[in-house]
Amino acid sequence: MFLVSLIPIRPELRLGAPAERSDAARNRERLLQAAKELVSECGADAVTMDMLACRAKVGKGTVFRRFGSRAGLMMTLLSDAEAEFQRRFIFGPPPLGPGAPPLERLIAFGEARIKYVEEYGELARAAAEHSPQNRHDAPPVVLWHRHIEVLLREAGLDRDPWLLALSLSATLDPERVLHSLKVHQIPAERLAASWRELVSRLLKAD
Amino acid sequence: MFLVSLIPIRPELRLGAPAERSDAARNRERLLQAAKELVSECGADAVTMDMLACRAKVGKGTVFRRFGSRAGLMMTLLSDAEAEFQRRFIFGPPPLGPGAPPLERLIAFGEARIKYVEEYGELARAAAEHSPQNRHDAPPVVLWHRHIEVLLREAGLDRDPWLLALSLSATLDPERVLHSLKVHQIPAERLAASWRELVSRLLKAD
DNA sequence: AGTGTAAACGGACTACGGTCCGGTTAATAT
DNA sequence: ATATTAACCGGACCGTAGTCCGTTTACACT
Numbered sequence: 497m498f499l500v501s502l503i504p505i506r507p508e509l510r511l512g513a514p515a516e517r518s519d520a521a522r523n524r525e526r527l528l529q530a531a532k533e534l535v536s537e538c539g540a541d542a543v544t545m546d547m548l549a550c551r552a553k554v555g556k557g558t559v560f561r562r563f564g565s566r567a568g569l570m571m572t573l574l575s576d577a578e579a580e581f582q583r584r585f586i587f588g589p590p591p592l593g594p595g596a597p598p599l600e601r602l603i604a605f606g607e608a609r610i611k612y613v614e615e616y617g618e619l620a621r622a623a624a625e626h627s628p629q630n631r632h633d634a635p636p637v638v639l640w641h642r643h644i645e646v647l648l649r650e651a652g653l654d655r656d657p658w659l660l661a662l663s664l665s666a667t668l669d670p671e672r673v674l675h676s677l678k679v680h681q682i683p684a685e686r687l688a689a690s691w692r693e694l695v696s697r698l699l700k701a702d
Numbered sequence: 703m704f705l706v707s708l709i710p711i712r713p714e715l716r717l718g719a720p721a722e723r724s725d726a727a728r729n730r731e732r733l734l735q736a737a738k739e740l741v742s743e744c745g746a747d748a749v750t751m752d753m754l755a756c757r758a759k760v761g762k763g764t765v766f767r768r769f770g771s772r773a774g775l776m777m778t779l780l781s782d783a784e785a786e787f788q789r790r791f792i793f794g795p796p797p798l799g800p801g802a803p804p805l806e807r808l809i810a811f812g813e814a815r816i817k818y819v820e821e822y823g824e825l826a827r828a829a830a831e832h833s834p835q836n837r838h839d840a841p842p843v844v845l846w847h848r849h850i851e852v853l854l855r856e857a858g859l860d861r862d863p864w865l866l867a868l869s870l871s872a873t874l875d876p877e878r879v880l881h882s883l884k885v886h887q888i889p890a891e892r893l894a895a896s897w898r899e900l901v902s903r904l905l906k907a908d
Numbered sequence: 909a910g911t912g913t914a915a916a917c918g919g920a921c922t923a924c925g926g927t928c929c930g931g932t933t934a935a936t937a938t
Numbered sequence: 939a940t941a942t943t944a945a946c947c948g949g950a951c952c953g954t955a956g957t958c959c960g961t962t963t964a965c966a967c968t
Contacts, residue, residue: 519947545925558948720915764916764917
């Protein structure tokens with residue numbers, strides 16, 4: 497399923513592969529624990545990989561073997577919230593989940609994304625940073641994009657909905673939304689209202 | 703005027719300040735020359751500040767005093783093209799410049815931006831990279847945003863045109879456009895067509 | 909020319925992300 | 939219990955952006 501294949505797969509759950517060694521499991525737990533502590537203590541931006549290795553009593557190589565990169569670490573920390581968010585718009589109750597008309601689902605999706613960024617935006621931005629190439633191709637990003645595209649098609653928009661969905665995704669990009677919220681002090685409600693206006697006008701014009 | 707105050711001001715042109723010392727001027731020329739060479743030889747992404755200092759026969763401190771950061775260097779290299787682009791949509795002939803109806807100007811603006819990214823996108827991306835804070839507040843970005851906002855107002859869109867302009871700016875963000883062009887191999891014409899579709903639907907719906 | 913000084917210089921230094929590789933150890937087979 | 943081995947470990951190491959500060963130098967004034 498989407499959900500299973502698109503969110504990061506946790507190594508302890510993977511089947512078919514040789515079992516995880518006990519020391520590896522122990523270090524993974526230590527790292528996750530330390531990472532959560534550090535993020536809540538200093539904020540995601542201030543956490544360095546050396547700091548994490550030190551706090552977890554683990555070598556630096558271990559940190560990078562586990563997470564691949566700083567962005568990977570942040571994605572891992574985000575994956576629970578991300579999976580929950582995905583569940584809500586794929587399987588959850590309308591208007592976010594299936595059952596409502598496409599326009600309403602689009603509006604609800606934007607609102608939910610904005611709230612999501614309000615809560616996890618710092619992590620999300622950190623997860624995107626320093627990934628110049630995969631930034632727009634990370635699994636969750638692709639899924640959001642596809643979701644918007646599908647809703648546009650359902651609404652009858654068939655002029656290159658893929659690119660149109662890309663434009664709408666850009667509007668909801670965590671970095672941009674976070675910037676509006678934090679730097680420009682724009683309240684979430686105003687962002688949501690603007691999103692509603694945007695997609696309403698887009699879909700009404702035919 | 704906009705043009706003068708919003709684009710980077712070149713130190714040799716600034717009045718009222720103590721005149722630039724001759725060694726400073728010499729090093730500035732050397733740095734600019736070396737930077738252009740290096741970018742055309744290796745591409746913007748591969749140029750490092752050490753490399754630049756070395757090629758210009760100058761200390762590293764001098765490089766950073768001059769440009770402030772890597773992003774600043776890239777902006778400087780971009781400033782001529784940027785100023786030209788600004789001139790075109792502020793003073794140039796319609797439909798990009800004043801004189802055409804707002805929708806046509808918007809369409810032309812998007813097309814011009816896409817072509818601009820095709821030509822200078824690598825530099826533009828490099829100029830935005832590693833500026834997590836100022837990325838969306840750099841003078842040219844603010845000017846583009848304001849320009850779109852003004853056109854939206856002229857077209858009669860008065861429901862939070864500032865935020866709506868922000869959404870449209872997001873669509874034209876160099877990093878995203880470059881990603882579509884290079885990674886997804888989407889031809890510029892298709893991007894332009896999608897942009898036209900987007901703004902047309904937005905403005906037609908009333 | 910000589911002198912004072914503020915500006916500019918430059919390279920050593922730090923911080924950080926990321927890599928590498930020789931040593932260690934947990935699981936498995938005997 | 940012992941041997942084997944593949945996975946894992948950790949920290950030394952690298953490249954790069956950016957800072958710092960003691961030294962040099964262009965300019966202005968006498």
